[in-house]
Amino acid sequence: MKYATIGFLTFASLALGVPASAHHSYAMFDAEKTIDLSGTVKEVQWTNPHSWLEFMAAGKDGKVEEWSFEMGPVMGGPTGLNRQGFRVKNVQPGDKLVAKFHPLRNGRLGGELISLKFPDGSILGGREPIPRGEAPSTSAKPLE
Amino acid sequence: MKIRRVPQVAFTASLLFALAPATLAADEKTPDFSGIWQRQSGKFQQPEGGGPGAVEQVSPRADVPIGNYKNPILQAWAAAIVKHNGEMEAAGQPMPEAKTTCWPGSTPGVFAIPSSMQILQTPKLVTLMFQNDHQVRFVYMNQPHSANVKPSWYGESVGHYESDTLVVDSVGIAAKPMSFIDQFGTPHTDKLHVVERFRVADGGKMLNVAITVEDPGAFTTKWGALATLQRSRNDFVEYVCAENNPLIGISPSVGDMPRQKYTAPF
Numbered sequence: 001m002k003y004a005t006i007g008f009l010t011f012a013s014l015a016l017g018v019p020a021s022a023h024h025s026y027a028m029f030d031a032e033k034t035i036d037l038s039g040t041v042k043e044v045q046w047t048n049p050h051s052w053l054e055f056m057a058a059g060k061d062g063k064v065e066e067w068s069f070e071m072g073p074v075m076g077g078p079t080g081l082n083r084q085g086f087r088v089k090n091v092q093p094g095d096k097l098v099a100k101f102h103p104l105r106n107g108r109l110g111g112e113l114i115s116l117k118f119p120d121g122s123i124l125g126g127r128e129p130i131p132r133g134e135a136p137s138t139s140a141k142p143l144e
Numbered sequence: 145m146k147i148r149r150v151p152q153v154a155f156t157a158s159l160l161f162a163l164a165p166a167t168l169a170a171d172e173k174t175p176d177f178s179g180i181w182q183r184q185s186g187k188f189q190q191p192e193g194g195g196p197g198a199v200e201q202v203s204p205r206a207d208v209p210i211g212n213y214k215n216p217i218l219q220a221w222a223a224a225i226v227k228h229n230g231e232m233e234a235a236g237q238p239m240p241e242a243k244t245t246c247w248p249g250s251t252p253g254v255f256a257i258p259s260s261m262q263i264l265q266t267p268k269l270v271t272l273m274f275q276n277d278h279q280v281r282f283v284y285m286n287q288p289h290s291a292n293v294k295p296s297w298y299g300e301s302v303g304h305y306e307s308d309t310l311v312v313d314s315v316g317i318a319a320k321p322m323s324f325i326d327q328f329g330t331p332h333t334d335k336l337h338v339v340e341r342f343r344v345a346d347g348g349k350m351l352n353v354a355i356t357v358e359d360p361g362a363f364t365t366k367w368g369a370l371a372t373l374q375r376s377r378n379d380f381v382e383y384v385c386a387e388n389n390p391l392i393g394i395s396p397s398v399g400d401m402p403r404q405k406y407t408a409p410f
Contacts, residue, residue: 022257023258024243024244025208025209026207027233027236028237030236045388047387047388048383048387049276049383050387050388051388052388106236
């Protein structure tokens, strides 16, 4: 996660679907607003429970800057990234994608990632969490 | 019998090496809690037997937890903290309490977080292992509490079996500035006394934890809650709250809130 240019308290959180309660609140994200932002992947930080996407994109002023999107838990739980189809190979530095996210309420460059759209139109994420009562998927595979 | 304590990490490591590959299976008379149990949400349901329940959520979204500070179980000072936490959340600032900032989650707060749990049963000791931050709670079986329990994050838990139920009684849970009972940052004092009754239900698919909470320093009455966990086939994954966590540095902004002074000597 990058603090330097973005400043203190830049968060991005991923709600692939609406998260059930997590270990921390998502209050810092504006759930009423959804933004689509085209840009390039700089880095993916696969850490559990806080994984991050560092994304180079141009804001309203046209200047390309680094955005930080929190992606939430990598594995485990109903909204774990692995259960939404994410694998390390899916998202690589240099990939040109459209990030859909709930922005930070404090206006800084970041937000809660909802989904990623690829040039071919396919979308990663954005699905509802697996409802309670359904059998969980098979044992979580290690990220490839 | 005097309860022996050893450093948590050393004990766990030595215990795991000493045991056979599988958990020490319960004998025929002991209920079997083996397996992985997944807590899907942090919500406390109403107690099965009725009566006062936990503070309930009033926010429309579960991921912005705001509790009902008017719940009659709360003494005034505790209600003020729940209200303050809710106001922070509504303003876009996650409340600063233990689970947000990666401090330990004792009982019943540990069930206020989605996580997975395994129960390791041996005759004299039952160990509850949690995926989140590799936390463990030790339950010393078939013995009374110590005469003078020194308060600690996880307190002192003693337990016994009643037919198909594991009954765990916990006291000595230290009241720290970051302590929490539930998703809403409800506080407690060091007079907290928690009884948990673990029982496998629904044909083996669910683990129900019936929780009873008393704290004459924080609550107006004894109250209860039900925490349910689902049997899972997903192994534990590594979960390190402190890693890449932007919230870990926030500190409790409750300086002007009336908190019960805790009596822990450290």
